[in-house]
Amino acid sequence: MNYEVQPATTLQGKIDLPADKSISHRSAMFAALHNGRSAITNFSEAADPHSTLDCLRRLGITIEEPGDNTVIVEGKGRDGLQTPSKDLDCGNSGTTMRLLSGIIAGSGVSARLTGDESLSARTMKRIIDPLTEMGAIIEAREADYAPLNINREGPVKPLYFPLPIASAQLKSCVLLAGLFGEDPTEVIETLPSRDHTERLLGLSIEEMDNKKVISASREDVIPEQSYRVPNDFSAAAFWLVAGAIHQDAEITLPAVGLNPTRTGALEILKQMDADITVANQQREGAEPIGDITIRSSSLKPVEITEEVVPNCIDEIPILAIAMLFTDGVSRISGAEELRHKETDRLHALAEMLEAAGADFEEFNDGLEIKGHTGFTPKPAVFDSYHDHRIAMSAAVLASMADDPSEIRDGECTAISYPGFWDDLQVLTN
């Protein structure tokens, strides 16, 4: 369905963001592997983390949802998973498929993992290769793509694994399989990506020569996962940019996750001179949180280079929108990984910028964007490509136009942010 976006003259208010998607997935998976009950509060209502809950139920885990976004998981310990009688449907969720594959491969249950059209078009080679080295037997469509049939014969073989891609999904997948091995599996990380898996499992990390060695084995006790999931920084990013580029804006976002491996976009927006304040910084379980306020800003151009890409990978589409409203040339490079997300996000962005009449160039690994402080996008029918982050970026862009625009298949925002359209209304009224 097409969603209409009206030009916004003001953006004011306080928004209770959805819960963090990455942490919600992990809290449920790790609670299932813990020996005993976990009560997770503020669990994400979005579609992706619910794909994870459905898969865990099929693996024999009892999960209750008594209401108020609380999820009670009766963990059966790392050897308690059952071979499912039906496929594990991961929906649109790459995190579900990649992390669960690590757990399935490690645990030795046999399962078939499926996904929707978008997920079935995303390469799984990056996880198939290391899991196969660890002893898993994986059959995939055309060798690389879901559905994945996963089995294992014999014990988990420990792996020494320098990460070939800065991907938290890949890192987590290998560590989760490693949790089932007698000897430690070691993952070597040179470019930091989100570290929720390491934090929530309390894995051992050795830092040396600008790299981290993270290890996991059967010796690691899987802790209870009873905590409040922080609000999602990746959802916050849409309002941080919307607030910065609008003339009459002040938006407050309470209790947002501020894990430094996630907040690259906050640092980038600060470099762009965005008027951002962070208050009430505290800890929520293993994760830092705080309240963020953004006000109308005069933004400067910026460069996003390879080293910081993993810390703002999901925020690059909305940061590209911010770049349009600066006086000068901004660049994004080393971001080829965006071509392997829910859609090819560099291509989707290029189409969006073209439709809006922006001055830009697309490269294989990024974009160069020539901004103007007074830029007014052309109203258009923007294609979401069924990608939640592309839809929300287009909505923020369209709110700066002089006439209404439409976002094609705007309901896909529910993948990570079910209340997005309502919150946009709340801020503009």
Ligand code: S3P
């Ligand atoms: C995620 C990691 C990122 C991110 C995705 C969620 C996670 O993917 O894009 O939305 O929860 O681990 P990669 O680590 O593959 O880049």
